Amino acid sequence: MREFFNMSCGQAELVEASKASLGRDIIPIYSPTFWNMEEEALALLKKNMKTANDMIIVFGTGTSGIEATLNSILEPGDHFLVGHNGMFGEIMRIMVETVGGIPVVVKAPLGSPIDPAAIEKQLDADPSIVGIGVVHGETSVGVANPLAPIGRIARERDLLLVVDAISSFGSEHLDVDAWNIDLCVVNGQKCLGAPQGNTFVSVSPRAWKTMESRKTRIRGFYMNLLGCRDYLDMARVEQANWEAGANVHQFTLREAPHPASPSFVILKGVWESLRALEQEGLEPYIRRHQIAGKAVRAAVQAMGLETMCKDERFADNAVTAILLPAGIEDFQLRRHLFETYHVILGDANMLSWDQYTEQIGRQYVRLGTMGEAARRNKVLYGLFALGSALRDLGASIDVTAGIQAATSEYQEA
Numbered sequence: 001m002r003e004f005f006n007m008s009c010g011q012a013e014l015v016e017a018s019k020a021s022l023g024r025d026i027i028p029i030y031s032p033t034f035w036n037m038e039e040e041a042l043a044l045l046k047k048n049m050k051t052a053n054d055m056i057i058v059f060g061t062g063t064s065g066i067e068a069t070l071n072s073i074l075e076p077g078d079h080f081l082v083g084h085n086g087m088f089g090e091i092m093r094i095m096v097e098t099v100g101g102i103p104v105v106v107k108a109p110l111g112s113p114i115d116p117a118a119i120e121k122q123l124d125a126d127p128s129i130v131g132i133g134v135v136h137g138e139t140s141v142g143v144a145n146p147l148a149p150i151g152r153i154a155r156e157r158d159l160l161l162v163v164d165a166i167s168s169f170g171s172e173h174l175d176v177d178a179w180n181i182d183l184c185v186v187n188g189q190k191c192l193g194a195p196q197g198n199t200f201v202s203v204s205p206r207a208w209k210t211m212e213s214r215k216t217r218i219r220g221f222y223m224n225l226l227g228c229r230d231y232l233d234m235a236r237v238e239q240a241n242w243e244a245g246a247n248v249h250q251f252t253l254r255e256a257p258h259p260a261s262p263s264f265v266i267l268k269g270v271w272e273s274l275r276a277l278e279q280e281g282l283e284p285y286i287r288r289h290q291i292a293g294k295a296v297r298a299a300v301q302a303m304g305l306e307t308m309c310k311d312e313r314f315a316d317n318a319v320t321a322i323l324l325p326a327g328i329e330d331f332q333l334r335r336h337l338f339e340t341y342h343v344i345l346g347d348a349n350m351l352s353w354d355q356y357t358e359q360i361g362r363q364y365v366r367l368g369t370m371g372e373a374a375r376r377n378k379v380l381y382g383l384f385a386l387g388s389a390l391r392d393l394g395a396s397i398d399v400t401a402g403i404q405a406a407t408s409e410y411q412e413a
Contacts, residue, residue, distance in 0.1 A: 005373075010190045018193060026264050035238070043055075056200070057199070069185060073160060132150060192270070226255045231260065300383075319346065346368055
C-alpha cells in the first residue's frame, strides 16, 4: 500500500509517528503510562478545538460518536432539526429516527451550504424543536457549512447544537466555545492522520444537564455519553489512588457495573498524530489544507472540469467533489487511476440520497486533501494522475494547464 497515493476522503494516510506506534506493544489501561497519554491527548484535542468543555472518548469510529451523542440527548418523540446538504446530513437524519427522535430536515440544493435563515424559518414554524445538528465538512459534496451563525441561532433560542466535525477537524477553523457548540464530534482518521476506532466528543455543561435531567433513561450501554464519562471518571480516580499508593479515593459508577474502555493501539496513534499537529502548529496545519484545496479547485477549473461546490467561500479544504465528463463514471475512472497511476480517490457516494440520484448518479469523484495528502507533491501528482486518466478514457483534458494552475496557487501562497 505504500506504493499508492491515498487521495481518498478517509481513512486518510497515517502520519509517520502514528504508523510507527502501531507496531509497538500494548500498554493496558491500568497504569500511569496509559492514563498520562490519554490525558495529554484529551488536553490537545481541547486546545485545538478551542474549548473548555469536557472531552470524552467514544469507543468506536466517527459514526458511533454521532449516534452516541444523539442517543444521549434525545428522548422519544423529541423534534430535532438536521441541516441536510449531503450524505452525512442524511445519516444524521436517520440516526435521529433510530434513537427515537423526530427529525425536522432543512435541506440545501446540490453543492450549496446550509442556509442559517432557513434554519431560523423552520424553528419559527416548529417551537417544539429541542436542538440542531449540522455536519461541518460535508465531504460527500465538498462543502463546508457555516457554523458561527448557526451557533448564534441555537444559543439565542436556548437549543443544543450538535456538530459533526469528523472530517473538518484540522482542515477548517473550529472554535467550539465561540460558536456555541454544545456537542462536537471529531475523529482521528481524517485530517489528523490517525487510525480509526476511537472518537472524541466535547460536551458542554448545558449538554450534561440535558442528559442528567432526562425523563427516560438513555437507551443503550455502549452508545451512552454518560457511560463514556463514567470511564474517564473511573480512570482518574484510579490514577489518584495509584499516586497515593492506596485506595483512598472512592468512585461509584452511575450507568453500568463497568464502562467500556478505549483501544490503546488506536489512542496511541491519535496521541502521536496530535503531537505532530502540535509540532506543526494549528494555524500552519489548517493553512496547508487551505492551500491544497485551493490548488485542486484551480487545477480542476483549468482542466475544463467543474466542482460540485460553486461558491468558493464554502469550499471544503479537505475534499473536492469533481463532476465528470459525459460518458465517464466514477468506478471506471477510479479503477483506471488505481491500476495505472496508483492513486486512490473517493467514490460517488450519494446514491443513498434519493434527492440527488437522478441529478448526479455516478458522475463525480472526490479528491481528498486530508492530512498527509495535503502535501504539495501529493496534490500535484494526484492532479496529474486525474487529468491523465481522464484523457486516457477519451475526455479532452489539458493536464498541463491544470498543473500550472495548481503550481501558481502554491507559488502565490
